[in-house]
Amino acid sequence: MPTLIPISDRDHVQGPPGAPLNLLEYGDYECPYCGTAHPIVKQVQQALGRNLRFAFRNFPLVEVHPHALAAAQAAEAAGFQNAFWPMHDTLFAHQNALEDANLLAYAEALELDLERFLRDASSRIVRQRIAVNVESGTRAGVQGTPTFFINGEMHRGPWDYENLLHALLARLPSGQGTPAP
Helix, strand or coil, X not given: CCCCCCCXXXXXXXXXXXXXXXXXXXXXXXXXXXXXXXXXXXXXXXXXXXXXXXEEEECCCCCCCCCHHHHHHHHHHHHCCCCHHHHHHHHHHCCCXXXXXXXXXXXXXXXXXHXXXXXXXXXXXXXXXXXXXXXXXXHCCCCCCCEEEECCEECCCCCCHHHHHHHHXXXXXXXXXXXXX
């Protein structure tokens, strides 16, 4: 039976820890579907505000996306310099430019320490962190990207804005408020 590892301090998270709604995405920076989902998640975050905690776990599909692992490593390395989310957004904004030179240019644009970035991106700890995400996703039943979990349950429906927002609102405990229109 699939088992999801709950969101924890080891995850990259946006939103308050006590939020009544948790949205977890397993994603791949080179996946065009994840690229489509990225602005949708941003819209959902804006609509739900403090009612939502969002976490992203790298799940690079290396068999079909040759730059996905390097992009995931770049995001994780940026995270060591408190720039995971800016790198995350940059990678999705430039999905068709994920060569090593591009990744380095993004790190430079984010004003990261480039020597540290390169060292961290190729480190065992970054590779292990990504491997743990992939293993946890596989255990939870992830077979492709993006895969979303809402409050620990796999979201099996469409993930366009209206459907994802509706699925989240359906799990909002009564009395927790409603999002802005």
